[in-house]
Amino acid sequence: MNYRKIKIVNGRIITPYRVINGGTVLTEGSRILAVSEDDIPASDAQVLDAQGLYISPGFIDIHVHGGGDSDFMDGSVADFLTVAETHMRYGATAMVPTTLSSDTESLRHAVRTYEAAHLRNTKGASFLGMHLEGPYFAMNQRGAQDPRFIRNPDPAEYASVLAETNAVVRWSAAPELPGALAFGSFLRSKGILPAIAHTDAIYEEVLDAWEHGYTHATHLYSAMSGVTRRNAFRYAGVIESAFLLDDMTVEIIADGVHLPPALLKLVYKFKGPEKTALITDAMRAAGMPPGESILGDRRNGLKVIVEDDVAKLPDRSSFAGSVATCDRLVRNMVRLADVPLADAVRMMTSTPAAIMKVSGTKGSLATGKDADILLFDADIHIDTVIINGEIRHRSNTARSVLTEPRSD
Incomplete structure (x- = not known):
């Protein structure tokens, strides 16, 4: 009752x-x-x-791909609802469903499925809109994203996708790519958050990106440039840029695996709880026992193995996704990074709410x-x-x- x-x-x-x-x-x-x-x-x-x-x-996860053996790229309303109900049990009361790099029709289908699932989601974490992660990435920083789908921003593509929906609230891209600055300005004009991700940008390129709306860094430290050399000269990368730009918000995968305690402490020290959001970045294996799993679409996704509380490529040469839940993120910030509980909770509640512009009602x-x-x-x-x-x-x-x- x-x-x-x-x-x-x-x-x-x-x-x-x-x-x-x-x-x-x-x-x-x-x-x-x-x-x-x-x-x-x-x-x-x-x-x-x-x-x-x-x-x-309630905890707010602004970057999540799956859980409970379902993924948002699986393409069914039932899978969307399974992910929402799985993460709800671990404290997520709101989330931003996230895609992977794919062909245009798969992106369209994911958004259409979101719109149908949003109306039927009465048992799990609430949906706050879609996050499209890719496909406009630097190939060198693609991580576990499928290289078949990595490409430069195409105005005809992204304009047509967004013309069909109001569900997209965030889109992550590499700002150094040809056409990426115009893409950022277009997103900003639509009230969509452009975020920097899977990128080899240097500081000067990040400054240009900032002026075109890229005010948020997707999974800081993961799949992005740090200090680099070009023709013997050193350049600050996206990581350093995020620290230098005081108003840039960041998110971190605080699963205790993607970032060690020292880096969790460093991010907290430089950005503070008001500019740092905790994200699961979870794939379908979240909430499931260890073993074999699939990253992305069940039909043609990447086979992975889950062990040591993280998904890995089968040859164990690289991480292939997080299996974290929100409760674990907060616990790790307190235990591993010595962050006061109120600040750790803030990074999982009011800060992500502010980033996604829902702080008037949530957080x-x-x-x-x-x-x-x-x-x-x-x-x-x-x-x-x-x-x-x-x-x-x-x-x-x-x-x-x-x-x-x-x-x-």
Whole structure:
């Protein structure tokens, strides 16, 4: 049974800047009605006693490809919903489904499938729009992206794709490619976030890109240039550029494998929690046991092996994708990077909300915002997931206690 009001008490409420011990979070319908350090009388509310657990905004994953043995490139509504429900169990209350480099028709099909799935997504993490990752990448920095589909920006292609939909909210590309600056300006004119990714750009090229709308760096350190030499002279790469441009936002795969603790600490030190988002970048094997899997489309994707908490190429020469979930990212930032919990949560909530321009409704516990709320313990094990004011998941070992409203 769903109640219009939920009163959450006896927990530790996480705000972007502090933790409130005790207090109350009251929701009504799909919105947060009030957040207070004191008790809020509400005899008509279902009571959720947190039993000392943390009460947090829902996690927002702005870069995710799959999970639960499904991928957004598989091309079915059922696969979209499986990914959303899988990551929801690990604390994701909102996500930005992400594609891989592919042919034009596959991109169109992914977007059309998103539009259908968006209307039927009532059990998993909410969808915030599509992220097209590629195919406009530097071949040398393609990573696990299929080289058959890597190409330069084509105005006829991207204009036609975007003419058919309003679902795309972000598109990642290498800004040094011919036509990439015009592409960035076009995206910006449509209200779409251009992001720098899979790139060999140097600082001067990043500055040009910044002026054409590329204000975000996709999975910092992964598949991008650092300090490089050209004709014996050293040039700063995208990594250094992201640190030098104070207002550039970045995202990191904090799975503890793609970036070691020292680099997690470095990013936190330079960019801070207000400019750093945590992302899973997860492929279909997230939430699944180790073993063989497929990166991308189930029909013609890349075979990989999952071991050591990461996907690898079969010859183990390179990583081939993340299998992280949101809870793991926050846990790693606290344990591996010595980041205060409130800051780690901020990087998984209010910062990604700001990057995707949804901070007016999501990303923090505040009156009037969407009632996307988590309860979890000190080890970031998810106890309860609330999305749009509806309890969508409670763990099998839930510590919190649900009580029905009093019947007067």
